[in-house]
Amino acid sequence: MTLTLPPAPHGETRAGRHLVDATRWPEVARLPRASALRTHVARRIVERAFHRLPLRVRIAGVGTKVPPQPKGSAGCPPTLTLREPDSFYRRIGADGLIGFGESYMAGEWDSDDLVGVLTVLACHVDDLVPQALRGVRGVWVRSRPASDLNTVEGARRNIQRHYDLSNELFATFLDPTLTYSSAVFTSLPAGIADLPAAQHRKIDRLLDLAGTGSGSSLLEIGTGWGELAIRAAARGARVRTVTLSREQRELALKRIADAGVADRVTVELCDYRRAEGRYDAVVSVEMIEAVGAAYWPAYFGALRSLLAPGGRAVLQAITMPHERMLNTARTHTWISKYVFPGGLIPSREAIAKQSAAAGLSIVHDTGYGDHYAETLRLWRERFLHQSAEVTALGFDDAFRRMWELYLAYSEAGFRSRYLDVRQLVLTDGTAAHESTNGPLS
Structure with missing residues (x-):
């Protein structure tokens, strides 16, 4: 017919x-x-x-x-x-x-x-x-282009290609916390009104895992738009947060000042490889995906060197099965071409191997991929609902279809369990041991 x-x-x-x-x-x-x-x-x-x-x-x-x-x-x-x-x-x-x-x-x-x-x-x-x-x-x-390698200069270009698109663009689909990583909900399915509290729940879990409290020192690798730094400072911590995105830094500074914690938070344009000092905790939320396999040793080495004795590195990381990661690492994909140049989602095996090589042990590991699928559904629905605003910002139909496909593609990855998202705690062996491989409670 x-x-x-x-x-x-x-x-x-x-x-x-x-x-x-x-x-x-x-x-x-x-x-x-x-x-x-x-x-x-x-x-x-x-x-x-x-x-x-x-x-x-x-x-x-x-x-x-x-x-x-x-x-x-x-x-x-x-x-x-x-x-x-x-x-x-x-x-x-x-x-x-x-x-x-x-x-x-x-x-x-x-x-x-x-x-x-x-x-x-x-x-x-x-x-x-x-x-x-x-x-x-x-x-x-195709093979990945050499120009996408995350050298110090290449990483800056790659991050800017995604995160410096427009703060206003991200505001069209993120919730008011401007948190661009998986939330943790109390129940599924959820509604858009549940997202701010779910993002705060996720951040608070990470800060709890890091032992963040009054007087503690925290380094955040990957500022986002500042919400984690704000909540850490509200606990009385001294926070240094580093980013390669000028757009994010500018807005994060404003949001931190508006929250009244500018005296406890420093936001710097700085590559993680050039960060200095020793901290009670290092937190990095969905940052490892942008590092690239060639630089994972440098990333985990930096985590190790930046921790004070007994300190904790707390990661939130998207993961994929190891064999698929190996295939993806050799391939120039639609995502790497249009959305995240230079990026690679690691496997749990890769994280374990690279952290061990840097002298770190994984003492806590929980996953909650279903929550990321729900987060992405809410972002995608909000993005589609705000299509007129996206157009008014100067983004054309091809871009809107690209972004819609990116959000849908990511959601499908979690719904099919091709992807997962984990919260992990890494230590140098002197911190107290916790449970590993546990489900989200």
């Missing part, structure tokens, strides 16, 4: 590739070069996956493929709509998953449930490519 495609969600008019700004998005505005053979192979692989996965696939002017459903299954599978199938397959043939993301940015495919589609793909990621073709995986992936 032939279907008439519905209007775009959220009342927007979807810009086709021909309307994408070629100056801002050159590789989205034009189709890549791809041989007929590569495009044909990509089409066959993807169509095979579509046939096997619990997805409805709708093709403009053709119809809908409804997969067979297991007995007892409830509800309809999510729908992926191919608006420009030839362009979609050509991009995948040229650039694999980078092409998949760029095709979404160009409006060549869509979904009535973007997170649902991406969750299905994440759950079956190991089955998407036939076994016989996995040996030629390198044909569809």
Whole structure:
């Protein structure tokens, strides 16, 4: 049957590739070069996956493929709509998953449930490519560019490319605490009104794990917009917090002053490798993902050298399975190209190995990936609701689709349990031992 495609969600008019700004998005505005053979192979692989996965696939002017459903299954599978199938397959043939993301940015495919589609793909990621073709995986992936390496100068560029986009942009989807990391809720699902308290709950857990109190000294690696520093200072701690983002530092200083704790908090533009001093605790929230594997020894070495005897390093870290981390480390992905250049999510095994090499022991480790999925859902829904404000800030349709895909892609990673988020305590062996590998209580 032939279907008439519905209007775009959220009342927007979807810009086709021909309307994408070629100056801002050159590789989205034009189709890549791809041989007929590569495009044909990509089409066959993807169509095979579509046939096997619990997805409805709708093709403009053709119809809908409804997969067979297991007995007892409830509800309809999510729908992926191919608006420009030839362009979609050509991009995948040229650039694999980078092409998949760029095709979404160009409006060549869509979904009535973007997170649902991406969750299905994440759950079956190991089955998407036939076994016989996995040996030629390198044909569809690129190596990470040397320019993305997190040297001292490279790290500054990479951080600024993400965090210096606009403080106002982040305010459109974050809650008033401006906390850009997973919250901890009392129950799931949650509402947007629950998010500020859930973020404070997360921060307070980290500060408790760090033993932060009156008179203690705390170094924070990765300032964000200052909420953790504010709450630590409110406990009577002396806080030094370092960031590479000028935009974040400027707003963090204002928020710290408004909170009345500027006398107890110092905010510096400083790379963690150049931080000095010894502290009772070092806290780093979802910062390790931006370090890059080549610099993990330097990162954990810095944690060790910055701790006073008996001190604690407290991390909140996104993690992925070790084998997938090894594959990702060698690959230039859509996320590394457009969202987090130079970044790599570590595995728990990598964290354990690198911390041990630096002379640190993991004495506490809890995970709560479901809470991150919920945090991301709330951010994504708020971002979509604020689309007019995002446009008014100067961000175009291709950017909005990129950011929507990034938030949905991340949420799907946690919903499929491809990703997790952990709170860890590392010591030099002189601090009291705590439980490890425990669930979130």
